[in-house]
Amino acid sequence: MTVPDAPGAPDTTDTADATATPAVQLLTTAHVRDLLGLTGVRPTKTLGQNFVTDPGTVRRIVRVAGVQPGDVVVEVGPGLGSLTLGLLEAGAHVVAVEIDPPLAEKLPGTVAAHAPEVADRLTVVRSDAMDVTELPAPGGRPATRLVANLPYNVAVPVLLTMLERFDHLAEVLVMVQAEVADRIAAPSGSKTYGIPSVKAAWYAQASRAGSVGRNVFWPTPNVDSALVRLVRRDPPAGEATREETFAVIDAAFAQRRKTLRAALAGWAGSPVRAEEVLRAAGVDPTLRGERLEVTDFAAIAAAGRG
Template sequence: MTDGAATHGAATGPSRLLGPAEVRALADELGVRPTKKLGQNFVHDPNTVRRIVKAAELAPDDVVVEVGPGLGSLTLALLPAVAGVHAVEIDPVLAARLPATVADRAPTLADRLTVVTADALRVGAEQLPGATALVANLPYNVGVPVVLHLLAELPALRRGLVMVQSEVAERLAAGPGSRAYGVPSAKLAWFAAARRAGPVPRAVFWPVPGVDSGLLAFDRRDPPPGDRVAVFALIDAAFAQRRKALRSALAGWAGSPAAAEEALRAAGIDPMTRAERLGIEDFARLAAV
């Protein structure tokens, strides 16, 4: 979830950003108590949302998908910078209030907002027309699947900047050979090149989370040749027993250790290496054998 501030200098005028007092007042008005189930931690620091919008490197013609807009902090920061924002909110109370918040604090920008009351893991391209970027303070419990789902569903989504749990950002940005590299890293690499984009202090959230947060930036790139479903199934199989050599780890996938070794050798991969050593191109080549 999110909440915070807006940029200045747009031709239609800036938004009036939400600070700690405004966030609490809105929550009280709505009877909202942030829940762990929905991963709700509202950002109440205007400087943080300004920083996010700046780091996202958005163009004036971008159409942004924001997942979990919450009380509207990041939404208000995004609207002056882009052509439109699709705010995807699963909580119907928050979704119903967001247009009024924008109308009150950024009246000249209200027509740039579209609220989609839905689970971000179930939305498709028809609900998010023209989307070119993802910028969001993602709920901690669904950060990875939301990013992968939206990249799969929205081929025009070219880049993104998301706030996630710090260790999740580390895993998503990790490359082959590192301890953090695993299923999320490899699957994201199918779609995009990712990098860490800085830490976010706990104090900018209400309630204060028990974990550190970080920013992850990504830029879409062409995937390697092959079938994504088949490649992702192979990645899951390879990392299910990540401490084993691939000859053993992929025995179930291939039918036997001997068949796995044959496939690995055909793909030019040492059968005794481990999954964490393979890049997405290696997985794609192996899946195609």
């Protein structure tokens, strides 16, 4: 069951650990429609609510994510529980972060009905993912994976926030809008390379992990979806902090058509100072931001400290 909200902390439902995986009944379109009727929830664009209704797609996501029995997995935006049930079927303990109160309240009951023998592996955190500063650690084990169907309108900030706050998340597989996936995984020099690409690269190596058709969702979205995999790695070596480096990234891409000398003039104090810093960092001032790697931005931030 779900316990009441505690002052200053998200609501959680604590459960025991297990790794055996009996049969789990995944959700279909009929289940999704029935559950929406029971919760009284109407899918909204504001929360980016499109629910996966194809069991095959759910199992594919779980398989591509590499979820193993005993893993502790964070799921942001579980909704009605389509992916949650798939993760439980794979033997994981799921920490599900849900912002919508009716959905958060209903999820434990849905899991109990569709997967009664593994329902004790679910922990529900009733909160906006952007507000979560601590995650439950079932059995004292922190989550090592994030697997989620992220709401399209907040996918990038949620992803970057989770990577920043929870360094124990070693691997991530998220389903996002296809063009967002392209931006996150884009290599330097490409047309889609930008702020999400570089900031994600501070934390992890990102890559596209497949496409997902529109017909597996209800209601059917107006955009295509894709999977993005991120594997945690050490941030760039050097003296610059994440905050300092991100400030340079933001300035460099604020006006994409400008050279770095011009784009970083405001950040550095003047075009002349920007050129001095860029040369000290070993970066050509006539380049544009999309030509640089995250290590270059870190070097610029470090050189600009003086």
